[in-house]
Amino acid sequence: MRYLKKCVGAIGMSIASMALLVSAGQADNPFITVASTTSTANSGLFDDILPKFTKKSGIDVRVVAVGTGQAIRLARKGDADVLFVHHRPSEEKFVTEGFGVKRYDVMVNDFVIVGPKEDPVGIKGGHDAAKALSIIAAKEAVFVSRGDDSGTNKRERSVWKEAGVDPVKDSGTWYRESGSGMGATLNTAAAMNGHTLADRGTWLSFKNRGPLVVLVEGDKRLMNPYGVILVNSKKHAHVKSAMGQKFIDWLVSSNGQAAIGAFKINGQVLFKPNAR
Numbered sequence: 001m002r003y004l005k006k007c008v009g010a011i012g013m014s015i016a017s018m019a020l021l022v023s024a025g026q027a028d029n030p031f032i033t034v035a036s037t038t039s040t041a042n043s044g045l046f047d048d049i050l051p052k053f054t055k056k057s058g059i060d061v062r063v064v065a066v067g068t069g070q071a072i073r074l075a076r077k078g079d080a081d082v083l084f085v086h087h088r089p090s091e092e093k094f095v096t097e098g099f100g101v102k103r104y105d106v107m108v109n110d111f112v113i114v115g116p117k118e119d120p121v122g123i124k125g126g127h128d129a130a131k132a133l134s135i136i137a138a139k140e141a142v143f144v145s146r147g148d149d150s151g152t153n154k155r156e157r158s159v160w161k162e163a164g165v166d167p168v169k170d171s172g173t174w175y176r177e178s179g180s181g182m183g184a185t186l187n188t189a190a191a192m193n194g195h196t197l198a199d200r201g202t203w204l205s206f207k208n209r210g211p212l213v214v215l216v217e218g219d220k221r222l223m224n225p226y227g228v229i230l231v232n233s234k235k236h237a238h239v240k241s242a243m244g245q246k247f248i249d250w251l252v253s254s255n256g257q258a259a260i261g262a263f264k265i266n267g268q269v270l271f272k273p274n275a276r
Contacts, residue, residue, distance in 0.1 A: 104275065
């Protein structure tokens, strides 16, 4: 029995020692937290470029991928070191109010309006997003909105406004709000044979398209710039400013921009680098 107790004690000491070693290893493995959008994650961009940054810098990047509105709220609370989103007015407000240090241009892609390939409302091939939405509303064709305060949702709402339509009053009828990310919203639109507004990156990587095709694209209203911002340590002292800035510097450097520009799906570039 004494021997058994000694063995148990020794095993316990070994487990404790291993836990300490793991902790020490984790402590030696620096990381930053980036609050970002579902589009950067769902498209596969981060899976492609972040290992390149980590290899060069030794810094891991832990991404919290949510809608832009939620990402900004996380950053405002100090739950991230870097904010990487795609709604410029909200980004500029974040900086102006002192929560962010500086906004940097990183890349741009665009939004597309997708819908049934048979095009029951007759908008296919158009380049006027506001006109297309007004036709969808007039014909009460199914439109699935993310409805989640994301950058995509904010852009969709702005185009509805330009179309002179308030679709929210019809929520639950022809206008449906999924309250979900882009992938789930596309799934819902496909299941309902409806329309939605999607960022091109997620659309190109989306595998369950069903009856959906791109109907409207090329409108300047659908341009989709992304910005990156270091969270201000004057608001939150625990922010890892040096490592966060190193990540930003890499994103806007020639190496980071080349990595973004080299990311493709089926030969198509998803994001065009546009750092200045």
